[in-house]
Amino acid sequence: MATDVHRPVIPQAVHVEGLTRSFDGRAVIDDLRLDVRPGEFVALLGRSGCGKSTLLRILAGLDRDIEGTVLVPRRKAVAFQAPRLMPWKKVWRNVLLGLPGKPERAVAEQALDEVGLGHRSAAWPKTLSGGEAQRASLARALVREPDLLLLDEPFGALDALTRIKAQRLVGELWQRRGCAVLLVTHDVEEAVLLADRVLVMDGGVIAHEQRIDLDRPRDITDPRFAALRAGLLERLGVEATAAEAA
Numbered sequence: 392m393a394t395d396v397h398r399p400v401i402p403q404a405v406h407v408e409g410l411t412r413s414f415d416g417r418a419v420i421d422d423l424r425l426d427v428r429p430g431e432f433v434a435l436l437g438r439s440g441c442g443k444s445t446l447l448r449i450l451a452g453l454d455r456d457i458e459g460t461v462l463v464p465r466r467k468a469v470a471f472q473a474p475r476l477m478p479w480k481k482v483w484r485n486v487l488l489g490l491p492g493k494p495e496r497a498v499a500e501q502a503l504d505e506v507g508l509g510h511r512s513a514a515w516p517k518t519l520s521g522g523e524a525q526r527a528s529l530a531r532a533l534v535r536e537p538d539l540l541l542l543d544e545p546f547g548a549l550d551a552l553t554r555i556k557a558q559r560l561v562g563e564l565w566q567r568r569g570c571a572v573l574l575v576t577h578d579v580e581e582a583v584l585l586a587d588r589v590l591v592m593d594g595g596v597i598a599h600e601q602r603i604d605l606d607r608p609r610d611i612t613d614p615r616f617a618a619l620r621a622g623l624l625e626r627l628g629v630e631a632t633a634a635e636a637a
């Protein structure tokens with residue numbers, strides 16, 4: 392991160408300014424601004440194709456063909472909807488994949504324990520259930536000790552019950568680790584359940600922002616929860632209607 396030793400500033404976990412990303416001459420992200428505080432949990436909603444994954448890939452450093460300023464911590468990790476495990480490597484080796492040095496198996500097993508998967512450390516990826524594979528992918532992110540955790544629809548492919556468990560796990564990990572999280576999701580309830588702040592992306596920018604000031608753990612039967620959810624759905628509903636008409 393850019394810091395000035397003579398003039399201390401409160402560093403952001405993410406600082407994005409004037410960000411533009413175009414494909415074939417069309418700006419998918421168009422002069423976008425975004426700040427995420429250290430330790431903050433931010434959820435990003437928006438209709439399909441509005442550029443959420445593109446933004447996340449840019450923050451992850453996977454797409455550098457951009458204009459504008461993007462400041463993120465060096466320690467960052469990403470988990471995608473598909474767990475992306477290498478089938479020819481056992482689970483613990485997948486967790487350590489790409490880490491510098493020669494980290495020991497115990498390092499992987501500690502992260503696997505943290506996601507409740509220590510007992511599958513020596514398993515082959517193909518023997519894992521969908522939920523287990525997703526937890527292995529989370530362990531691979533955690534082992535990097537990120538200051539920023541980027542999650543792109545990590546629960547999208549899971550069945551309802553596994554999804555609820557995975558959401559709880561991410562909430563617990565976030566509280567324990569204290570890292571900033573940016574979660575891309577289509578699920579408004581998930582966003583209100585987990586995030587400090589929910590952003591709605593539209594027209595290449597952050598078009599709407601909703602702070603979620605509810606105590607944790609959150610109660611989805613709380614009328615305030617329902618009101619926040621309804622407000623965000625309305626936002627997205629208007630957009631979905633416009634998209635359908637297009």
Ligand SMILES: Nc1ncnc2c1ncn2[C@@H]1O[C@H](COP(=O)(O)OP(=O)(O)OP(=O)(O)O)[C@@H](O)[C@H]1O
Nearest residue numbers: 414415419437438439440441442443444445446577
């Ligand atoms: N490599 C690429 N080449 C050309 N167009 C791309 C590329 N990557 C993304 N796009 C386009 O940019 C737009 C935004 O895509 P992106 O995947 O970021 O949307 P999204 O909001 O994550 O969508 P979803 O919610 O469906 O995952 C889409 O129109 C997509 O077709």
